[in-house]
Amino acid sequence: MFPLGHVGLTVALARLAGDRVPALSAAPLWALALGALLPDVLDKPLGHAILDLGNGRILFHTVLFALVVLAAALAISRARPAAAPVALALALGCGTHLLFDRMWEDPQALLWPLLGTEFAHRGFEPAGWIAMLLADAYTQGTEAAGAAALTWVAWRDGLLARVQAKVRPRKSDAPAPEAVALARR
Numbered sequence: 163m164f165p166l167g168h169v170g171l172t173v174a175l176a177r178l179a180g181d182r183v184p185a186l187s188a189a190p191l192w193a194l195a196l197g198a199l200l201p202d203v204l205d206k207p208l209g210h211a212i213l214d215l216g217n218g219r220i221l222f223h224t225v226l227f228a229l230v231v232l233a234a235a236l237a238i239s240r241a242r243p244a245a246a247p248v249a250l251a252l253a254l255g256c257g258t259h260l261l262f263d264r265m266w267e268d269p270q271a272l273l274w275p276l277l278g279t280e281f282a283h284r285g286f287e288p289a290g291w292i293a294m295l296l297a298d299a300y301t302q303g304t305e306a307a308g309a310a311a312l313t314w315v316a317w318r319d320g321l322l323a324r325v326q327a328k329v330r331p332r333k334s335d336a337p338a339p340e341a342v343a344l345a346r347r
């Protein structure tokens with residue numbers, strides 16, 4: 163899956179789960195987005211540029227990594243409750259990333275190192291991502307769903323209303339308070 167789908171669907175899930183998990187309801191958007199993209203941010207350079215496997219779903223697309231992040235998030239939340247929203251947002255993002263990448267289709271990577279310590283050499287070129295975006299129905303569908311989810315969250319969080327309030331012209335003909343203050347100087 164691509165970034166818009168990962169971020170949009172993770173943010174929407176956090177907002178839905180936030181009704182039951184108070185720490186998640188306060189999760190900042192930046193932490194959710196970072197968590198949702200973290201496996202790719204780490205694995206794409208590692209798998210393509212550093213290890214030259216042509217495989218961007220390796221060490222950080224494993225259940226092991228998701229569990230390490232979750233354990234760290236729970237420990238941090240217990241030690242410093244104020245940091246819980248950020249820590250849990252990162253853990254949620256790493257977990258949903260594996261789900262939306264359908265990592266169960268690559269059990270050798272997902273369950274690493276249980277099925278062997280080697281990662282598959284796929285020979286995938288980064289240019290292939292453009293073809294995937296143009297041709298793959300799952301990628302297109304999840305990108306559209308991510309965009310819709312982000313729009314819903316922006317409306318739900320009142321972000322759209324705040325932007326509209328800033329760009330909407332003033333209804334009153336009376337000079338703005340800032341203009342009056344400037345005129346008095």
Ligand SMILES: [Zn+2]
Pocket residue numbers: 163201202218219223259263
């Ligand atoms: Zn990924």
